[in-house]
Amino acid sequence: MGKLVINNDKITKEVAEKLISICPFNAIEYNDNKLDINSACKLCKMCVRKGPQGAITFQEDEVKAPSVNKDEWKGIAVFVELELDNVHPVVYELIGKARELVQVTKQEVYAVLIASKEQVEKYKDEILSYGVDKLFIYENELYKNFNMDRFASAMENFIETEKPSVVLYGGTPLGRSFAPKIASHFKTGLTADCTRLGMKENTDLIQVRPAFGGNIMAQIICTNTRPQMATVRYKIFQKPAQGKAHGSVVYKETKNLKLDSMIKLLNIIRKERTEDISEADVIVACGRAFKSAEEMSIAYELADLLGGIVAVSRPMVEAGIKDAKYQIGLSGKTVAPKLIITLGISGAVQFVAGMSGSQLIISINKDPNASIFDVSHYGIVDDVFKVVPELIRLIKEAKGE
Numbered sequence: 001m002g003k004l005v006i007n008n009d010k011i012t013k014e015v016a017e018k019l020i021s022i023c024p025f026n027a028i029e030y031n032d033n034k035l036d037i038n039s040a041c042k043l044c045k046m047c048v049r050k051g052p053q054g055a056i057t058f059q060e061d062e063v064k065a066p067s068v069n070k071d072e073w074k075g076i077a078v079f080v081e082l083e084l085d086n087v088h089p090v091v092y093e094l095i096g097k098a099r100e101l102v103q104v105t106k107q108e109v110y111a112v113l114i115a116s117k118e119q120v121e122k123y124k125d126e127i128l129s130y131g132v133d134k135l136f137i138y139e140n141e142l143y144k145n146f147n148m149d150r151f152a153s154a155m156e157n158f159i160e161t162e163k164p165s166v167v168l169y170g171g172t173p174l175g176r177s178f179a180p181k182i183a184s185h186f187k188t189g190l191t192a193d194c195t196r197l198g199m200k201e202n203t204d205l206i207q208v209r210p211a212f213g214g215n216i217m218a219q220i221i222c223t224n225t226r227p228q229m230a231t232v233r234y235k236i237f238q239k240p241a242q243g244k245a246h247g248s249v250v251y252k253e254t255k256n257l258k259l260d261s262m263i264k265l266l267n268i269i270r271k272e273r274t275e276d277i278s279e280a281d282v283i284v285a286c287g288r289a290f291k292s293a294e295e296m297s298i299a300y301e302l303a304d305l306l307g308g309i310v311a312v313s314r315p316m317v318e319a320g321i322k323d324a325k326y327q328i329g330l331s332g333k334t335v336a337p338k339l340i341i342t343l344g345i346s347g348a349v350q351f352v353a354g355m356s357g358s359q360l361i362i363s364i365n366k367d368p369n370a371s372i373f374d375v376s377h378y379g380i381v382d383d384v385f386k387v388v389p390e391l392i393r394l395i396k397e398a399k400g401e
């Protein structure tokens, strides 16, 4: 992990003040002419990079990095997660992203389907139509429903025999519990909830995700281990268009895999389907400009007229004005609607992380310097309580209501 080293010969009062002003976590103290780093330090190394040169340096731990022959690990594999009635759409978003990434390495895109015969027949052509080069199938009646022991055994077999350089999973409840088990088996890295992925020519995957409460966009690279693993939330990447399938199907042997399990599935109870902001095409998002549910009635009226739903920023959930399932952002849901209108939202990084993939962003805020305007396609600098009723009037007029 490494540690920060204070080089006392370089510390003067001015240097200390500069370092204190740079640290985003208030972790640097200067008392009795002595500089200290306290327990608030998150090792972000801002003081090393941005501070007076040499005042604080970073000393890496001496660990012998495991060595890996990267040439033996090829291709990007996507784990195919099945919902009860379909392939989870995040799978196709990941296949689309994988296709982009292999442009750099000139390697192949794989998908791994662990399923019953009936499910295989139902989904295999659909999966291939999204541009997979090879679909690896583990078929067994015992794979009809997800089972951690059985699925892990199949996935481990896939990785051991096919040696993919990268394995991607949806950042769903299932993907988030499955991926760590596989990563720990292979003693390799796993980056959760990536918001961007890139690829280096040497096949190192660039995994970007917010860290330290969204204050930093961390770039994570696993230089010494393979496979590289990441989970990615639904709606971060665009679903590609279906096309003519060109890929091949490879059936993998399952009889020597672990098919017994201590986990017994007793029953499946479907959750009632509720309004889901991740699926909405049009969203009207309300922020702290609204002090109560009553005040938000104009937002509901606007959303109704546009056939959309109302979502909120986190303070609205914290204030008990709206349920947490309507929260957009880092600790809420990621949305990518065709249109989002933000009303009285400042544009904090944690909010923007959950909506910057929207196709058209229109924002209304009375502060011309609000950072929401940096990510908006159109901005209106004014009071929402003035602009929204006027918008409603114009839309009604256009609709002849």
Ligand SMILES: Cc1cc2nc3c(=O)[nH]c(=O)nc-3n(C[C@H](O)[C@H](O)[C@H](O)COP(=O)(O)OP(=O)(O)OC[C@H]3O[C@@H](n4cnc5c(N)ncnc54)[C@H](O)[C@@H]3O)c2cc1C
Residues within 6 Å of the ligand: 213, 214, 286, 287, 288, 289, 290, 312, 313, 314, 315, 316, 327, 328, 329, 330, 331, 332, 333, 343, 344, 345, 346, 347, 348, 349, 350, 351, 354, 364, 365, 366, 367, 370, 382, 383, 384, 385
């Ligand atoms: C670890 C962590 C995770 C977080 N996760 C999330 C998350 O998932 N989602 C999220 O939203 N936040 C999250 N936050 C909180 C985030 O940092 C911000 O505090 C939050 O997004 C601010 O919400 P807001 O824009 O509604 O409120 P504010 O920042 O208070 O902004 C209100 C805006 O409304 C404008 N305004 C006020 N009145 C009017 C009016 N009458 N007309 C027009 N404009 C008006 C103001 O100019 C201001 O820009 C997280 C924070 C942390 C630390």
